[in-house]
Amino acid sequence: MIINVFYKTKVPSHFRKTSLFKAGVSAALGKFASKKGEVNLIFVDGKEIHKINKEFLNHDYKTDVISFNYPFPQKGGEGLPFGDIFVCYDVAKENASLYGQGVLKEMLTYAVHGALHLAGMDDATPKERSAMDDETGRIILKI
Structure with a gap:
């Protein structure tokens, strides 16, 4: 799995934790992470x-x-993840203080959440949202 990270806005260097973001996305992709595919964060x-x-x-x-x-x-199999995850640094800054956590953790939360969508999870209902939030938290604690 190829995971690319791009900074298209001014993100301070102390928040540019590319390896951490890649680890979060990879963990969220789970079984797909060991297969071919490409994700852009x-x-x-x-x-x-x-x-x-x-x-x-x-x-x-x-x-x-x-x-x-x-x-x-894939011929004879399920599709492999190939997609884009857009994370808003400005919203991460705004929400970090609102939720009482650091900006970096907020950025990582969004990256993992986006990758879970690519892996097939959804948050259209309260039950799905709760399951997705739980999985996001579990992944962040693990990495």
């Missing part, structure tokens, strides 16, 4: 995530994380 600012959210999801506001899954079909 892209840190953007509030303006960029708002633009992406509006253009592709028809939501006119900024958000914390957006994932796009582009399954790479």
Whole structure:
């Protein structure tokens, strides 16, 4: 599994923990992480995530994380993860103090959450959201 990390906004160097983010995404992808595939983790600012959210999801506001899954079909098997995870650094900064945790942990939370979407989890219902939040927390504690 190839996991690329891009910083498309000014993220201070002490928050550019590329190895940590890759470990979180890999752990969230679980069984898929040992297979072929490619995931891009892209840190953007509030303006960029708002633009992406509006253009592709028809939501006119900024958000914390957006994932796009582009399954790479395999002959005779299930698709492999291939996608983009956009994490908003500005929202991470804003929410870190709101939730009483550090900016880095907030960024990692969004990266893991986005990767769980690529692995097939959803958060459309309260039950699914709770399961996804639990799994995100478990992964972060593990890495």
